[in-house]
Amino acid sequence: MDHVAPKNTNHLLTSAVILAGGIVCVLAFAGWMRFGADIVLTYAENGLSSCL
Secondary structure, three states: OOOOOOOOOOHHHHHHHHHHHHHHHHHHHHHHHHHHHHHHHHHHHOOOHHHO
16 A cells, blocks of 8 residues: 655745745845944944944
8 A cells, every 4th residue: 555645735835935034034134234334333332332
């Protein structure tokens, strides 16, 4: 008797979640590259750099 594995029908949902997570990561990285130095300098000027 052959055992048939159940078909995974939520590939589209999984792909959408992975794609959305990738987009969020890319946007966060781009934002850090654009504004990271300003954020660190602002914290340093305000004396909060040790909180990073």
